[in-house]
Amino acid sequence: MAARPNAGTKGVPRAERERQILDVASVAFGTHGFAGTNVADVARAAGISKPLVYAYFGSKEGLYAACLDRAGELLGDEIERVARGDVVGLERGVRTLEGMFAVLEDQRHVWRLLHDRSAPTSPEVASVVAAHTERIHALAHEGVSELLALAGVQDALDVSAMTATWLGIVDSLMDWWVAHPEQSAADMVERVTRLVAALFTDAAAGTPR
């Protein structure tokens, strides 16, 4: 029946379809946020119909949680891998960024999933968010603590604020990367290395007060 283009084709196996949908949905959620994304658009972009999305993920929140879960694990694992190495201080920061760039080269928007302000507050989703953000935050806190300890800063609130700032730096670099698709991961690593070197060796010239 011509009216139903793809109806009844045996089609793609479940696992693969789920991956496809998650890919598309991650872009959408990462770009427009949870509240700004609609499921019908995701389905259309994935080349399937809306009910199929629901068949696989149950609800919009379920879909979001699944995206988040995949993203959180990917990022968390990579950050942890670097953390378990033996680098410390600024070097650890740069190496972590290097890992992020490598892992996210083909899915740059994914980082944003973790920082969605319009995410639903339902306990089901919140717990998934919390699990991953807490893990990443803990690793960031660890790295920042080390760095600041080297510089003689111990105050807990100082470390807390600096951790937030570090995450913000990652965030903004990812955003910039999204806006500059022609830049490769390697380009980004070079750029960051260059900037860090410039700022932390020469720029002390302008140290305030």
Added chain:
Amino acid sequence: MAARPNAGTKGVPRAERERQILDVASVAFGTHGFAGTNVADVARAAGISKPLVYAYFGSKEGLYAACLDRAGELLGDEIERVARGDVVGLERGVRTLEGMFAVLEDQRHVWRLLHDRSAPTSPEVASVVAAHTERIHALAHEGVSELLALAGVQDALDVSAMTATWLGIVDSLMDWWVAHPEQSAADMVERVTRLVAALFTDAAAGTPR
């Protein structure tokens, strides 16, 4: 008539009402984003009814644009004030933050309005967003250029990426401040000054590669 609590009271003059509504709406938009905010809630929180909001601002987008306009002008003016001073380099960054903290002490969420990913893309709103973000971005770019020039970095993309990072730093500090309401503006300035001093004098110990 008891059924209409406030109906028909001559009520508050227009200008003052508009200010009240903008105050409430800015909190809502800044907290939940554009897509996550609903007008009825804003009206209720402002102690008035929904049609009045529409009478004053025409639409949800109009309300959002008005919030943005006020915020953008407030922030832009303050940033520009610091920029027109004679400080450069890191000092200028710290002074700019000082200005932000002072101006936003009682409305910390406002900064987020400028960075709302769920903001509508209609030309009407987009132009207002663009006007303010471009102004602020240009000022940030100017400051970052100066700073990097002192450190010997000239590359346009490096400056661009660093500008984005700087804005991300401001962003994350504002977020942290929102999460720590007991911290005064003065506390924040001290904290930032302390961290900058620590990072840019001692931390070169950990300079990478």
Added chain:
DNA sequence: GTGGTAACTTACCCGCAAGTCATATACCTG
């Protein structure tokens, strides 16, 4: 073949929030 199941669709329901209409009270002015 026939029955079972997995992959998929069209067509619908329905609630919520954006936006509107008709109306009411208060104040001012002549």
Added chain:
DNA sequence: CAGGTATATGACTTGCGGGTAAGTTACCAC
């Protein structure tokens, strides 16, 4: 007081988008 205007509201319409029901096609096992 009559009439105009500014401030306000309760009750409504409407559309968008989350979610569902029921059916269709293909493959597989026997």
